[in-house]
Amino acid sequence: MTKQLPSTARSLPIALIRAREGLMSPIREMLETTGITEQQWRVLRVLTEFGRMDTKTLANRSSLMFPSLTRIAATLRDKGLVTQTRDTNDRRRQFIEITKNGQQIIDEHTPQALKIVAGFKEKLGPKGYEELLDLLARLDPDANP
Structure with a gap:
């Protein structure tokens, strides 16, 4: 018999899904x-931060x-929110x-987005907020070690 899986209450994938829902609801x-x-x-947001x-x-x-990006970009282009050009x-x-x-x-939505982030920082504490981001970055397969 193999070792039992951890309780779903302490399962990282399930906890991340629950946390994501809590984060995304105000957004x-x-x-x-x-x-x-x-x-x-x-x-x-990415285009605002990094440009074309x-x-x-x-x-x-x-x-x-x-x-998915191809489809999303086409929708944003049709709405007049982005432009697409060929190299x-x-x-x-x-x-x-x-x-x-x-x-x-x-x-127009930056002030509200900043309030949402402030709420997360208040809930976790400024240090906890930064620590959580650092810990999650360690799980990112595309992040540098």
Whole structure:
């Protein structure tokens, strides 16, 4: 007989899913009036932080699978929130950039997003918040050791 699995109350995958739901609930509430999804918000946030970038890098930094990013980028483009251009040297490579309208959504919701983050920091304490981010980074397969 093999050793029993840990209780689901102490299962890391289950705990992460529960925590994700707790984290995303206020973000979803914030996004209700924007007409964009949490994945679209992530893409716009990454573009705001890093600027124009190729789709492969954007997918990675947004924590999205490439086919999902392709679909999301098309939706954002149709909404006028991003532009897509092809690389002049490699026609297969595309670049995505946030538009003024996309940036406006980020700018209008930054105060509320900052309040959400402040609530997480209050719940965990500033040190606990940073420690949690550091611990989670250690589980990221794409992070540097």
